[in-house]
Amino acid sequence: MLKVNNSKVIKDLAKTTYTANKKRNLLTIAAIFFTTFLICTVISIGSSYWDTVALRQKRMQGMDYDIALTEPRDDQVSAIREMDKVKYAGLSVKCAVLSKYEDRELDKIRLFWLDNVCWENQTIPALDYYSGEYPQKENEVMLSKSALNAMGIKDPEIGMELPLIYQTLEESSNNKEIAKTFILSGWFLDYSGADKGFVSEDFYRTTGVHQTDLTQGELKISLTNPLYSESDITEMQNQIELSGNQIIEADYDTISNFCKTIIGLLALLFLVFLSGYLFIYNTLYISINKDIRYYGQLKTIGTTSVQIRKIIYKQMFWNTVIGIPLGLIGSSIVGKVVIPQVLHALNPSIAVSDIKAVSIWVFAAAALFSFATTIFSSQKPAKIAMNCSPIEALRYIGAPSSNVGEKVRNGGDIRSMVKTNLFRDKKQFFVIMCSLSLAISLFLVINVVIYANNATNILNHSYDYDLRILNQTLLSDNEKQAISPDLIKTIKDTKGVKEVRVLESTTAVVPYQENVYGEYYKELYQSRYSPGDYDKDIELYKKQPDYYSFTCRIIGIDDLEFERLNQTLEKPLDKDAFENGDTAFASSIFIKKGNGIVGKKVMFSIPGDSPQNEEASVEIGALLNNDPAYYSAGYTPDLIISDEYFEKLVKQPLIEMIKIDYEEAFSESTESSIMNLIKDNPLVSTDSKLSRYSEMKNSENQITILGGSIGLIVMLLAISNYLNMMSGSIQNRSKEFAVLESIGMTRRQLKKMVVSESLCYAFLSIVIAIIIGIPAGYFVFKNLNIYGIPFEFPLINNLILFLVIIVVCATSTLLILRKTKDESIIEILRRNDM
């Protein structure tokens, strides 16, 4: 066969077809634009979002390291630093605590000495910012912002004098208070919420604390590959000969957690790509019947299948040549200009140039994906047109439904027409539904991810109060009622306060009771926290039950705190029995298992306070994982009893703390009202969820903007998907609408029918999205939930999207229909016959 040179004709034909279908091509370009834009923007903003979340996580830990060796010896430090697997190994030793600044009691601000590696490579990267220098001189100190706040210093200055009282953590120091005037060499902000400070090596040497002292010294190790297994740690242990109580603190779930995160992110990425794919596919599929009829016409005049395919590809190529660059430009503008500017406006310390550049690979991947999807999706009408005769193609009215026979239906009213219209082409219906529901599902899932990484949710989960006021005099020589009943009443009456929980406490003597604590003490002395020699100590315990190591705290709690603690238990305690003092909770700080404590009656006495120093007793009803109190005594588990019983036992009960819950969490006005009430009380310290949140503000703003942008973009995608679908569908059905009008359907009826159809699409896709999106969201949440917060469906955001979709569906349909109203029926009929 001779080759016929007809490429010019084909090109002209493609051009004519392309210009004739201007409106439709606009929709296709829009779909290509949105898909390219979505993929590019979601991946680039998503990675910035993820980096910021990871940075916040680092700052919440206050230090960037992977594993830690406790109580390290010098030879171990050198050996570890030599290892290939180790990137950095920095030394940190807790050597003293600050207890008083001027007349203000402090909440035990811990002072650490960090070596250069630990400060430079592991601490600085985990700080929001720092001012000044790491202490060099013996009297210099660098404090965290929260420590300075606790000291009441709002505007610190480098070189300012700080008259402080501190105790060294040297074992034989007996908590001796030492007064010293420190010089402030700098301050820093991390998100750990811990009141802490750093001191010079010279000061550390004066304290007498050694890096090998139990729980004081730690070698923080950053690995070259942060994904380590248990065998890596064992191998390291074997090389450094652990002694005594030494352990390597490591999280053996690192690899599995990493895999879970990767699976979660991949699932999310898959959803992003799939919804982009379906967006383009759906847009092209909507006009497939019309295309096939048109290609049928071309076939009748002798155009071959290969030529038709060429015509299609040429048009799609033109569409991609417009749509893809627009998408990439749009994404660059949003990712490189809009979002950095917004972030910079919110936090001027973030330079616009700091925002990570979008990788060229993301651009390439998005462009390639949109191109491939467009070409692949446009093959369908060509294939169908090629597989049938010209006349069949000319008459093509849709994929044959499963029931090709007669349809015994007696419809004709608008309701049944809506139903018929929705399902007339089941495959098309399926494609539309997939595309729409997936776009919404993606929004649901992304919202869940944003929810899981929202600081307010994380803090709500990790704090069981909005504000805690702590009596700092307890356990001192001068115990006082620092939180008076009057103060509590005033706080309760403060606007915005929901409830106040009161905890009282005192130290109790618990005589040695083999049947109750026998097993517990055996296990404790075998553990890393072993206080010393079991036989010797137990002998001492039997002889001297009030020896401080074996005392415990007795904590009296009110109804509200009881309810709160009781609901965390699988088997809650009987309230009456608890109130009467028959049962109590015990805290399980040193013990993992029950060790037979539960169900036993324990005897104890309150030194100098119990009526005639009598022994009291209570049955341990349940173990609590979290001790609700702040102060601790000896190794014997604390007992938590009702306040009524507590007040019977203790003549002058002292309030240890109050926990305040606000009507509205993170309420600044409520907090400032309460802070005003206690501002002149030097005997109390506070811990607040709001102040922790405020410290995290910088990264939180960034996370909110980035997360919000992703959410917004996906929301726009979902909405534009509807818009595209509706305008495509109305464009394609203009002849059908003209026929309906010609036989008597009013515009009003037409609007009713089309709006009902689009609302049906909206409702059905929302229902399907809820069915797919909630489990998918839960799956992704489970994999990405590093803070262990409980799953919750972010209802408000999703309801907003649902509402917007419903409104958009209804109004856009009316607007698109309105555009056709100026044409006469016969013009539309004639145009479509051509």
Added chain:
Amino acid sequence: MNILSVQDLKKYYQMGENTVKALDGVNLDIKEGEFLAIVGTSGSGKSTLLHMLGGLDNPTSGKILIDGKDISKLSRDELTIYRRRKIGFVFQNYNLLSHMNAYENIVLPIKLDGIQPDNNYITEILRLLKLENKKYSMPSQLSGGQQQRVALARALASKPAIILADEPTGNLDSRTSQDVLGLMKISGQKLAQTIVMITHNDEIAQMADRIIRLEDGKIMKGGE
């Protein structure tokens, strides 16, 4: 009494620099119950006139009075309702809705008016048009002639005062054509319907009470 009256009706299209005069000052009166045939060559303006009479197209100037009411003064929806109640339209290319079966196509205008169709009457039309067995067939399953009969059935079903038919027998064999015209005539007489029909077929045109001939958008014969 005139049911339909056309006064100086003009329809001009702009085709590039040329003005095409599809209708150029047509004057026409049609009496109630009259059976009128419009003949003319292709492009003479027959279909345009029929579309104007049915309110499907907007005139450039002139008046169309139905029952003395100027339909160009009606809003689009008023016109649609008017058409639904008063006029049965048979299109040359049928204009059936492809996703609805024959029966649904036929009763659609009635149901759009919120009325339950007279099923006995529909059955009779289906029988006369030999469509009893095709009641639930989809248009794609029908031949051209069958589709034309469905379109005719749709026009008759609502018992309109005026039937406007564009080549209603164009795709039918001569036997069916006779039957269809017979039905139109009977229906016309029984319900005092006015029928305006476009045809190429002189034999069929002869069955009408009056024939008008259009040429270049003007009535050349039979206008009075």
